[in-house]
Amino acid sequence: MDRSQESPTTRETLHPPEPRTLVETTSLHARLRPTTPAVLCEGRTLTYGQLHRESNRIAHALRAAGLAPGDRVAYLGKESEHYYEILFACAKSGTVLVPVNWRLTAPEVSHILEDSGTRLLFLEDEFGPIVEKMPTAPPETVVPLGEPFAAWKASHPDTEPGVDVTPDTPVAQLYTSGTTGLPKGVVLAHRSFFAIRDALASEGLDWIDWREGDIALIGIPGFHVGGLWWATQNLNAGTTVVAMRAFTARQAVGLIRDLGITTACVVPAMLRMMLSEPGVGAEDFTTLRKTVYGGSPISEALLEQSLAVLDCEFAQIYGLTETGNTAVCLPPAAHVPGGPLMQAAGRPYPRVRAKVIDGEGRTLPTGAVGEVCLATPARMVEYWGLPEKTAETLVDGWIHTGDAGYIDEDGYVFIRDRVKDAILVAGENVYPAEIENVLEGHPEVAEAVVVGAPDERWGEYVHAFVVPAPGHQPRPRDLHTFLVPRLAAFKLPARYEFLDAVPRNPSGKILRRELRDRFWGESARKVN
Structure with missing residues (x-):
């Protein structure tokens, strides 16, 4: 028997049948609700009619700039209405949007632009210095956002470009850290942003739903698949999204309270920060009807506190960039404090x-722990330019997640550990190899091993074990200073521990698990 007692969809729930691609999304809603706000950002409003027309102009401008279908277009900036205009313009021109994490350093940004073959970069002034410091040349065309962007698109028509796309046409390329140290470009097609909506509609389920009049907070940035997916789900349904330039707990609570936000998508660390804000209480969340959360495991204590204070439905989502975001959901009815599914x-x-x-x-039997694999119609097309890596992760239609877990008798997935070495810092995937490679470039470091350790605030923190080079004794402060210009802040080790040698097995392989287990002890779930 299914223990979650999921409820069927309500009559209010929106499941528009028409859009199959992001190209069709804006044309549909420009027809149905042209004056309805599509995006709210810092007091500015972009209606569905405006979103349709402005994305058409940008699509024409991209073509006039010589970009052809399949060419890569990058965006380096914080959240704004312009990000969504550009997203839909890429869809309409057949180009592929490459959202760049603005927290990255110049070498990291350089890798993404070079690896993707980006031909045109939309750039916020704030991040101009990063591009100037890149070790490689910028793309052939750079369009500064703001007034230059407005002038660049203004002379082009607002008619639909008429480029043929299908649900299988690539539309976005998101970069995720890799086990080898260099981020990989995950290519997603239009279908990645429709498949789960259609799956829920096929069974009349409202695990995650979109209703007339919804106002949705995007807590997760658009360079993450979670933020991009959540925004497109709401825009596909014709609701209003509220884009935060960058998440702060105080602003998020204020927006929920002042704008009457009804749905939100956040990572657990964001929930913790909002609940920790001085003076915040249940009265700030009275308009919320549903909170969708994911990106990292959540503690049962935080989940129960969130349920009590926010007093709305909660839906947990689990998946990867490679699965097109969510593939598994813990529905609202399963969120019973003290219940058996609270850790699922x-x-x-x-x-x-x-x-x-x-x-x-x-394939292992029910209850046995092994690597979790997912087959979903939203899955990635490929890792860009890495056919061997693609073949390792996408096998006969199954995405190998790198997470260790089991499936119970009712089909619920429980995550218990990691097969791969990823660390989750506030929902950000960090891979040890990337940090180790940079650390070992320091002249006083002979060897480095990085693991994730539990952290109450961020979920996990980066812990670095360092073997000094002969005759040296590096200080944590010096190592930190060395890493700052080379790695994004969320990848920096929070603590250093110095060893004479790292533990190895008889064949010489580093016993990373032995080092990691120092922090996790005998806990059943070795992810936080």
């Missing part, structure tokens, strides 16, 4: 399958 990641949506395999690729 959730169950697969209709049309999504989950299995657990051993090291030989054999």
Whole structure:
């Protein structure tokens, strides 16, 4: 028997059947609700009619600049209405949007622009110094946002460009840290932003739903698949999204209270920060009807506190950039304080399958722990330019997640550990190899091993074990100073520990698990 007692959809729930691609989204809603706000940002309003027309202009401008379908267009800036104009313009011109994490350093940004082959970069002035410091040349065309951007698009028509796209046409390329140290470009097609909506509609489920009059807060930035997915789900449904330039707990609470926000998508660390704000209480969240959360595991204590204070429905989502964001959901009815499912990641949506395999690729029985694999119609097209890596992760339609867990008798997925070495810092994926490679470039470091350790505020923090080079004793302050210009702030180790040697097995392989287990002890779930 299914323990979650999921409820069927209500008559208010929006499941527009027409859009199959992001190209169709703006034309549909420009027709149905041209004056309805599509995006609110810092007091500015972009209606659906304006979103349609402005994205058309930008699409024409991209074509006039010589970009062809399949060319990459990058965006380096914080959230704004312009980000969504550019997203839909890329869809309409057949180009592929590459959102760049603005927290990255110049070398990291350089890698993404070079690897993707970006031909045109939309750039906020604030991040101009990063581009100037890149070790490689910027793309052939750079369009500064603000007045130059307005002038650049103004002379082009607001008619639809008429470029043919299908649900399988690539539309976005998001970069995720890799086990080898260099981020990989995950290519997503239009279908990635429609498949889960359609799956829920096929069974009449309201695990996650969109209703007439909804105002949705985008807490997760658009360079993350979670933020991009949440925004497109709401825009596909014709609701209003509120874009925060960058998340702060105080502003988020204020927006929820003052704008009457009804739905929000956040990571657990954001929930913790909002609840920790001085003076914040249940009265600030009275308009919220549903909170969608994911990106990292959540503690049962934080979840119960959130349920009590926000007093709305909660839905947990689990997935990867490679799965097109969410593939598994813990529905609202399963959120029972003290209940058996409060530590579950959730169950697969209709049309999504989950299995657990051993090291030989054999499917394991119910309750056995192994690597979780997901088959979803929203899955990635490929890792850009990395066919071998693609073949390792996407096998016969199954995405190998790198997470260790099990599936119970009712089909619920529980995550218990990691097969791969990812660290989750406030929902950001960090891979040790990237940090280790940079650390070992310091002249006083002979070897470095990085692991994730539990952190009450951020979920996990980066802990670095360092073997000094002969005759040296580096100080944590010096290592930090060395890393700052080379790695994004969320990747920096919070603590350093110096060793004479790292533990290895007889064949010389580093026993990373032994180092990691120092922090996790005997806890059943070794992810936080």
